[in-house]
Amino acid sequence: MINENIRTAFQSFAGNKLRTLLSMVGIVIGVASVVAITAYGASASESIKRQIAKSGLETIMVMMGRDAGGESLRLFKEELAPELEEIEGVLQAMPVNQRSVTFRAGKQSATDTIVTALPGFVPLFDIEAAEGRFLSEADLTERSPVVVLGAELAATLFPSGGAVGSYLRVLGQNPQQLRIVGVLAKKSDAMGMNFDSTAFVPRTTYLTRIARPARPDRFIVRADGSKDPAATAKRIETFFFDLTGKSNAARVMSPSTVAETLSGVTDTLTTFLTGVAAISLVVGGIGIMNIMLVSVTERTREIGIRKAVGAPPRAILSQFLVEAVVLTGTGGLLGVAVGAGASYAAVKALSYPFVISPAACAVAWLVSAGTGIFFGLYPAARAARLDPVAALSYE
Amino acid sequence: MSAEWAGPVVLAEGLERSYEVGEEKVLALRGVSIRIERGDMTAIMGPSGSGKSTLMHLIGCLDSPTGGRILIDGVEAQDMSQTELARLRRERIGFVFQTFNLLPRLSILENAALPLRYAGVPNRLRLERAAAALEAVGLGDRTRHRPGQLSGGQRQRAAIARALINEPALILADEPTGALDQTTGRAILDLFRDINERGTTIVMVTHDPAVAASCRSTIRLRDGLIEEAGPTAFFEATAEGDSE
Ligand SMILES: Nc1ncnc2c1ncn2[C@@H]1O[C@H](COP(=O)(O)OP(=O)(O)O)[C@@H](O)[C@H]1O
Ligand SMILES: [Mg+2]
Numbered sequence: 001m002i003n004e005n006i007r008t009a010f011q012s013f014a015g016n017k018l019r020t021l022l023s024m025v026g027i028v029i030g031v032a033s034v035v036a037i038t039a040y041g042a043s044a045s046e047s048i049k050r051q052i053a054k055s056g057l058e059t060i061m062v063m064m065g066r067d068a069g070g071e072s073l074r075l076f077k078e079e080l081a082p083e084l085e086e087i088e089g090v091l092q093a094m095p096v097n098q099r100s101v102t103f104r105a106g107k108q109s110a111t112d113t114i115v116t117a118l119p120g121f122v123p124l125f126d127i128e129a130a131e132g133r134f135l136s137e138a139d140l141t142e143r144s145p146v147v148v149l150g151a152e153l154a155a156t157l158f159p160s161g162g163a164v165g166s167y168l169r170v171l172g173q174n175p176q177q178l179r180i181v182g183v184l185a186k187k188s189d190a191m192g193m194n195f196d197s198t199a200f201v202p203r204t205t206y207l208t209r210i211a212r213p214a215r216p217d218r219f220i221v222r223a224d225g226s227k228d229p230a231a232t233a234k235r236i237e238t239f240f241f242d243l244t245g246k247s248n249a250a251r252v253m254s255p256s257t258v259a260e261t262l263s264g265v266t267d268t269l270t271t272f273l274t275g276v277a278a279i280s281l282v283v284g285g286i287g288i289m290n291i292m293l294v295s296v297t298e299r300t301r302e303i304g305i306r307k308a309v310g311a312p313p314r315a316i317l318s319q320f321l322v323e324a325v326v327l328t329g330t331g332g333l334l335g336v337a338v339g340a341g342a343s344y345a346a347v348k349a350l351s352y353p354f355v356i357s358p359a360a361c362a363v364a365w366l367v368s369a370g371t372g373i374f375f376g377l378y379p380a381a382r383a384a385r386l387d388p389v390a391a392l393s394y395e
Numbered sequence: 396m397s398a399e400w401a402g403p404v405v406l407a408e409g410l411e412r413s414y415e416v417g418e419e420k421v422l423a424l425r426g427v428s429i430r431i432e433r434g435d436m437t438a439i440m441g442p443s444g445s446g447k448s449t450l451m452h453l454i455g456c457l458d459s460p461t462g463g464r465i466l467i468d469g470v471e472a473q474d475m476s477q478t479e480l481a482r483l484r485r486e487r488i489g490f491v492f493q494t495f496n497l498l499p500r501l502s503i504l505e506n507a508a509l510p511l512r513y514a515g516v517p518n519r520l521r522l523e524r525a526a527a528a529l530e531a532v533g534l535g536d537r538t539r540h541r542p543g544q545l546s547g548g549q550r551q552r553a554a555i556a557r558a559l560i561n562e563p564a565l566i567l568a569d570e571p572t573g574a575l576d577q578t579t580g581r582a583i584l585d586l587f588r589d590i591n592e593r594g595t596t597i598v599m600v601t602h603d604p605a606v607a608a609s610c611r612s613t614i615r616l617r618d619g620l621i622e623e624a625g626p627t628a629f630f631e632a633t634a635e636g637d638s639e
Contacts, residue, residue, distance in 0.1 A: 004512060004518070011501075015500055305496045305498060306509070307457070307481065308457060309484070309509050309510040309513065309557065310482070310485020310510050310513040311481060311485075311512075311513045312478045312513070388458070389458050392457070
């Protein structure tokens with residue numbers, strides 16, 4: 001009987017293609033937005049999760065805060081490192097400086113970031129050398145004139161390869177020649193650092209040969225992952241507050257705080273937009289109800305004929321109910337396809353990983369079918385209640 | 396109450412049907428008693444507005460009387476619900492209308508098969524039986540056509556095939572030749588006579604004395620009451636008095 005009704009529904013749509021399509025638009029938009037929004041939300045949080053996984057939960061960035069006038073509070077100094085390491089949960093505190101410099105190798109040159117690095121970076125940032133090696137403890141103690149290049153920087157300076165073992169010059173008042181000991185594997189951003197276009201030099205080498213910064217830009221803290229890095233980050237904030245009496249003395253960023261903030265924003269947005277989508281489903285449902293009422297009126301005579309040949313009220317009810325559900329269900333399928341396509345395009349444009357929950361699609365589709373039942377019931381009941389004689393004589 | 400019922404196919408006693416039109420009460424039937432025997436072919440005549448269609452609707456279980464009793468094939472129908480009436484219609488009654496009332500988007504094969512859908516017959520079997528019914532009314536080579544592609548006479552044949560498909564005890568036809576030219580009307584009438592000769596009871600409304608003449612009995616209505624009823628032969632003298 002259901003099969004029969006579905007076939008009848010498609011027959012009736014075939015006679016009214018444009019109207020059928022237009023009547024589904026509301027449902028398509030509603031379902032498409034639900035699917036797109038949830039897929040976008042899921043993809044965004046997956047992207048955040050992956051970034052955290054990449055940089056590890058153990059990384060905490062400590063940046064110098066700014067006072068009310070936007071002036072940097074110049075309180076960082078090299079000697080804070082051992083003090084920070086006293087804080088519970090901190091394994092290592094690494095002062096870091098970076099600046100933009102011009103590199104030259106043969107005829108090629110590039111202006112990019114040079115960062116002071118320590119071997120402690122390797123586990124923290126999951127650093128992997130594509131060729132050669134990363135900086136070693138010995139490079140640090142010997143202040144070796146060596147450098148490790150990010151993948152893109154190496155490709156710019158050595159378009160035909162062969163970076164490892166070659167030399168590059170860091171231009172400036174005091175140009176330096178550095179030997180390249182390694183090139184890193186390509187890697188996406190972690191904690192706001194772009195590894196691919198960065199050169200890493202031993203901190204000791206940097207301080208003696210390249211620049212003499214008055215103070216570190218930041219501390220990169222390796223936290224004990226088993227001791228709640230978020231709490232450790234809080235303790236670091238407290239440490240700087242105790243030191244200066246200012247609440248904004250340092251900006252402490254841990255992946256978990258970043259993730260919390262981001263996913264908080266995403267969640268709010270998702271909830272809000274899902275509400276909007278739900279409203280559009282209701283609007284779509286009312287559109288369906290309207291078209292079904294029109295359809296019942298137009299087909300009064302058909303209903304009369306069916307009744308005359310023996311269709312009981314139930315059969316008429318289910319015929320029109322199935323028609324409404326087929327309408328919204330088809331709209332729902334289209335909506336899932338459109339929503340998945342749109343979110344895929346958006347997510348790929350933002351180079352997030354694409355995550356779509358089949359459960360969310362199924363729920364959105366079921367809701368669309370349910371909309372058909374809800375908004376189709378009244379028109380269908382009206383059709384079922386029609387008086388056979390009156391329906392047969394309807395002009 | 397079943398096919399073995401040997402009594403009259405239609406037995407009505409004091410049938411009344413009134414309509415509320417605003418404050419007024421219109422009495423379309425004011426106490427009609429009839430008896431139609433199995434195998435009979437009956438004409439219902441009478442001027443326009445005399446209650447012919449109303450009576451047909453009650454006999455056909457499309458409508459319920461506001462007073463009186465009606466038994467269809469031995470089953471009391473006056474107090475039935477819509478669902479029960481629908482069952483009676485699909486099991487025991489076939490309708491033929493003046494304007495055919497075929498579904499325009501379906502082929503005549505599907506149209507003829509429609510009653511079987513509500514009788515729960517599987518689709519394949521339905522189409523087989525519909526094809527046989529169309530064959531029987533001379534439309535065996537037109538089954539795939541839609542009503543719009545056929546002439547009036549062919550459409551009425553398709554409608555008759557639909558009415559026959561349930562093997563009903565009773566076929567009701569409300570002015571079945573009213574929309575057809577005379578020659579086509581005659582052919583349809585011949586078809587009805589064939590059907591009747593094979594045992595199906597037929598009741599038809601007509602204005603045409605010639606049509607009535609080919610029915611065994613006639614019921615003449617006026618103002619919601621039976622003016623006369625009996626074997627058609629007795630009517631011949633007054634038949635042309637049927638005013639429109
Ligand atoms: N639905 C209705 N509402 C009000 N009056 C009706 C309705 N149907 C029929 N009537 C009235 O009942 C009377 C009989 O109608 P009908 O049975 O259609 O006559 P006939 O078929 O003999 O021409 C007429 O006076 C008509 O106006
Ligand atoms: Mg009439």
